[in-house]
Amino acid sequence: MWRPRRDRRQRGDGSGGSVPNIERAAPFEIDAGVEAGIVLIHGFTGAPQEVEPIASALAEQGVSSIGPLLPGHGSEVSRLNRVDWRAWTGAVEDAYREARRRWGSVLVGGLSMGGGLALHLAAHHSAALRGAVALATPLRLHHLALPILPWLSRVIDSTTKKGIGISDPALARARVSYDRRPLAGALQLDRFLGALRQELHAVTCPLFLAHSRGDHAIPFSSMGEIVAGVSSRSIxxxxxxxxxxxxxxxxxxxxxxxxxxxxxxxNLD
Structure with missing residues (x-):
């Protein structure tokens, strides 16, 4: 049985910014019993739980799914500060290879950084993918401290998050996510996005993009930048x-x- 890449230290002791509801910060698999599947990828500091509703809805239509837990997540913020961005792309490649082994038709999708990882996978495997889904996806970070982040990340481990990213407070309480923002991890995210911008033109498979004008984390204009940067004919x-x-x-x-x-x-027809 497939086992995703995991930090051996992933289960934290509650210190250093652990995940609320940590028992729900696990990878998922849904086998719908047919020859089609999708790899669904969570965002930075998040967990597979945030894309699982998509997997459940697709399972009702006969589409299977894999939702990996990205390296550095599901434990403590300090773990995420020790991860190179290539570990995230490697974990997604592992999940994609497993999906290809299981199913004849494969798509990829993700939220926020997970959407960026989906686009990265599409840049390298567009000919084989049936499509890619990118939700609220950044191509660059927008923060006043970004120019000094390489220095800042060496002296400050993490900062408090300003918001949970969900407009309804009742719904926000159920989210599984780190409650702090790891600065060295954010620097790796910035480096990943720089690499993604350079390869975006290689994305040729069908795309579905969604973004909200009420997004307080990533500017709505990011969706238009993605549309302008890819080579997909169907968006x-x-x-x-x-x-x-x-x-x-x-x-x-x-x-x-x-x-x-x-x-x-x-795109499965």
Whole structure:
């Protein structure tokens, strides 16, 4: 049975910014029993739980899924500060290879950084992928401290998050995520996004992109930048307005997931 790459120290002792509801910060697999599947990737400091509603909806339509837990996640913030961005792309490649072994037709999708990792995979495997889904996906970080982040990350381990990324407070309480932002990890994210921008033109498979104008983490303009940078001939976009950043868990999730299911099924025909 497939086992995703994991930091052997992934289970923390609760210190250093552990994950609330840590028992829910686990990878998932859903076998729908057919020859089609999707790799679904969570975001920076998040967990597979934030993309699992997409997997559940697709399973009802006969589409299987793998949701890996990315290295440095699901434990303590300090673990994420020790991860090179290539460990994330490597984990996604592992999940993709397993998906190809199991299913004849494969797509990839992700939220935020996970959307960037989905685009990275598409840049390298567009000919084999049936499509890619990128939700609230950045191509660059926007922060006043970014120019000094290499220095800052050596003297400060992490900072408190300003928000949870979900507009509905009741829904936000259920999210599984680190409660602090690791600065060395953020530097690795910035380096990954720099590499992604250089290879974006290699994405040629069908795309589904969604972003909310209410996103407080990533500017809405990022979706347009992705559209302009890829070489895909088929691009579906969805503009939301009432959601924040964690789209699959927020108030417009039903509309979003319906569109994703429609996109996936259309590209499996």
């Amino acid at each position: 579906d976009t969805l503009e939301l307005s009432r959601s924040d950043h964690i789209l699959p868990l927020d108030v417009e999730r039903e509309q979003l997931i319906e569109r994703i299911v429609r996109f996936v099924l259309a």
